[in-house]
Amino acid sequence: MALLSVDELTVTFGARGRESKAVDGVSFDVDQGQVVGLVGESGCGKSVTSLALMGLLPDKGVKLGGRADFDGNNLLTMSRRELRDMRGSQMAMIFQDPLSSLNPVVPIGIQVTEILQRHRGLKGEAARKEAAHLLDRVGIPDPARRLKEYPHQLSGGMRQRALIAMAVACAPRLLIADEPTTALDVTIQAQILELLKELVDEEGTALLMITHDLGVVAGLCDQVNVLYAGKVVESADRHELFAHPMHPYAHGLLESIPRLDAPRGEPLKPIRGSINDRIAWAEGCAFAPRCDYYTMECLTGTPALTEPAAAGHQVRCVNPVREPVEIATLDAGDATVTAHGGKNA
Amino acid sequence: MTAYLIRRLFAALMLLFVVSAVTFAIFFLVPRLGGQSIDELAVQYVGKDANPESVAAVKKNLGLDQPLIVQYADFIKAIFVGAEYKFGPDASTCDAPCFGYSFKTHVEVWPEITQRIPITLSLAVGAAVLWVVSGVTIGVISALNRGTFVDRLAMTVALLGVSLPIFFTGLLGLALFTSQWPIWESVDYIPITEDPGEWFWNLIIPWCSLAFLYSALYARLTRAGMLETMGEDYIRTARAKGLRESKVVTKHGLRAALTPIVTIFGMDFGLLVGGAIITEQVFSLQGMGAYAVQAVKDSDLPIVMGVTLVAAFFIVFCNLIVDLLYAAIDPRVRYS
Structure with a gap:
């Protein structure tokens, strides 16, 4: 326990x-x-x-x-x-x-x-x-x-x-x-x-x-x-989350990290809007107004935590993102996490 | 630290000099500029039945015929080394610190002041203890119960305390407790050296009246300070340590809210020791304040000078103490 x-x-x-x-x-x-x-x-x-x-x-x-x-x-x-x-x-x-x-x-x-x-x-x-x-x-x-x-x-x-x-x-x-x-x-x-x-x-x-x-x-x-608007939107083991973020919010967070090896002049990829952009009714996904993947389904029912891909990797989203993020190597201390970019995955 | 202390002491001394110069100018220079002749000043000293000879003698003996700057120098010199005055055939020595003789009673000023300081000091110390303890306690309780009935009641009483003048509350206290319910027969000053019990008993009404006025102010001050500090992050840290709420409030909240209270206290107390004028009048206590009022009424310049300087000394002294206390109260204040 x-x-x-x-x-x-x-x-x-x-x-x-x-x-x-x-x-x-x-x-x-x-x-x-x-x-x-x-x-x-x-x-x-x-x-x-x-x-x-x-x-x-x-x-x-x-x-x-x-x-x-x-x-x-x-x-x-x-x-x-x-x-x-x-x-x-x-x-x-x-x-x-x-x-x-x-x-x-x-x-x-x-x-x-x-x-x-x-x-x-x-x-x-x-x-x-x-x-x-x-x-x-x-x-x-x-x-x-x-x-x-x-x-x-x-x-x-x-x-x-x-x-x-x-x-x-x-x-x-x-x-x-x-x-x-x-x-x-x-x-x-x-x-x-x-x-x-x-x-x-x-x-x-x-x-x-x-x-x-x-x-x-x-x-x-x-x-x-990962919390958004008072709810857990994604829960996973560290390696899993960095490799396959599935909630558009978690995905966006990882994608917005600036890369040192990015080509010059490439714009950053922020998540648009702010956490105050909410839908005015109780049902529905709080992230929908800022989401690039939202459908009508997101606005009607509160999505439940599901495990669409791997066991122990819970996502609260009806349209989970399937493509991995291409991020730089995150290196802190002796724990090195390498996310698998699209090219070498 | 020592250098700081010396610097502050020196500054305090300079301040007293400035106060003495300004007071001297106000009482000796300004009337002169307003057209008062030296003779008129001398007449004040001699009294109504002045004749030209006595006026001339007084002018010479008191040095009134000297330039003002010399008179001021003599005045300061007398404070440090004493002075000798010749009145007709007999001379009299006025020991340091000499503030001269009263124009009216021809009595030396300094012994009169030293006689009255204990009275004012008794009044001020007792009232101060009472108002700090009650004011801070009420302020803390109010802040912790913000917006409740207790808070509103306390703050209403505090508003009354600040608004009601001492000649109202003092007289009311006297009326209630010496005639309506005669717990006290009258309020007389008994020196503490004579009978500490009587001294204490007699000063209760004056203390309470005076403390009521001040504690109201301190309650508001403490409440405001506590409302601020109790919202600080370090209060949350203290609670996160599992400390008891009473410890959190006193050791962390009140401790940090103390600085402005001590500052104001230094000034209030110094001011009060210089003479609680109205309170002394109301209770017929012959303290510094009463002495000063009488002297001003009589245009008794040596007394006015003496009382002003002694009062200034207390204020400067109390503020010096507060400045030194800062190091202990708020370590962020550095001696530099």
Whole structure:
């Protein structure tokens, strides 16, 4: 049984009558030691999904539906106290912007030790020692000095490392990373991803990676879920997804990656429109207005997740794309994914 | 850090000099420009039954016949090293810090001020403790219950507190608790050195009246600050660590909302120690404020100068403390 099993999760915001569904029936599993990606553009519901799992959404004006079983217990029906005990110890989260996610007026040391005190009962010198050890573990040099410093005295990469140190302080079984590299520059991004990979490999932590960056997915994720407008539109194993993206959205995402080996002057291939281009009725595919392949059928019924080609490769589309994308070699870390271009396939 | 401290101290000292110069100019130069003769000034000191000889003697003894710049220099010198005044046959020494003698009562100004500082300080400290604790607490509760009945009630009371002048709430308090329900017989100042219990008991009404006015402001300030900080990303991080909500609110939310509160507090408190004029009048407390008001009424220039300078000193001093506290409150403020 999977460590985390999300089943038909829905998150609805707003009062009755003016409700909007940010997450609409999302299901996925995360196993011990597995890295699962939630991919999609801004507003597709990926961050809301993670906050709902952590119990970090406000009580007021939010309705949760479905199940999210963590180790057999449904996170969505847990009491606030139970969730609080889980947070930081069983499951932890790394956020997008390391600067704003750290309290600017509290020394790093205290921000690390407070979680050690909360969940592991460490105090005083013992907590300080462990905190220094944690900073060292995530690759922050001179940890004893850094503990006394404030977030603004650290570089962006170090801040994210400090946040990761806090997240792994109590050896959580599930780590949720919400776009952990978005606010960092490229070289630091690679280092942070490397660190996350190392933690997963060494500790067997399950990692739920939330990102819009397909490079991150290629380098890190075992299983990928592509989200669009609150729904999973495609779910496959990494190699399968990059080789045969079948949903027009996933296909478009991969096709829009600029290629270094493309002929000069060749235009980029963006997905047209924005996520706000929706059909005005509830039934039908939310992506239809932006889709190059849509038919009348797309506008009438909500397509179900099917497995049109390979087992384990689910697609929510009535006209799945059959032709592979010709993309460049995505190289990140030691995981190299080569998508098969049309010519040599 | 040391260099910063020295720099700030020097700046504070310069500021006090400027204040003294401006005050001196206002009370000695401006009347002169307005046509007041030196004789008229001397007459103020001598009193109504002045004769030409005594006026001339006073002019000479107080140095009123000297150029203004010399008078100012003498004034400053007296503060640091004291001065000697000759009145007819007898001379009197005025020890440093010497602010001269009252025009009216011919009593030395500085001892009078030192007598009154404890009264104003008692009033200010007690009220400050009360208003900071209550104001911040109400502000936090309001912010956490934003938009609810509790929040609206608190903010309405806060609006009342800001709007109602102290001579209304103070007198109301006196009327209610000394005559309607006579819990107190009267409000008198008893020095803390004499009887701490009585000191405390007698100051309760003045403290509450004054604190009501200020706590309202602090409640609004805290509420606004808390609404901002509680929406920050690091609050989410703190919650994601599984910290208890009380810890999240105090250690992360309030901690970060503290800077503007401390800033305003430094100014308010300094200002108040310089003289809580209306409060002292309402409760007949003979503090700095009451002293200053009387002096202004009497055009008693040495007292006005003295009180102004001492008040300025407290304001500058409190702001200096706040500046130094910044390092602890907001580490992003660097000493450079």
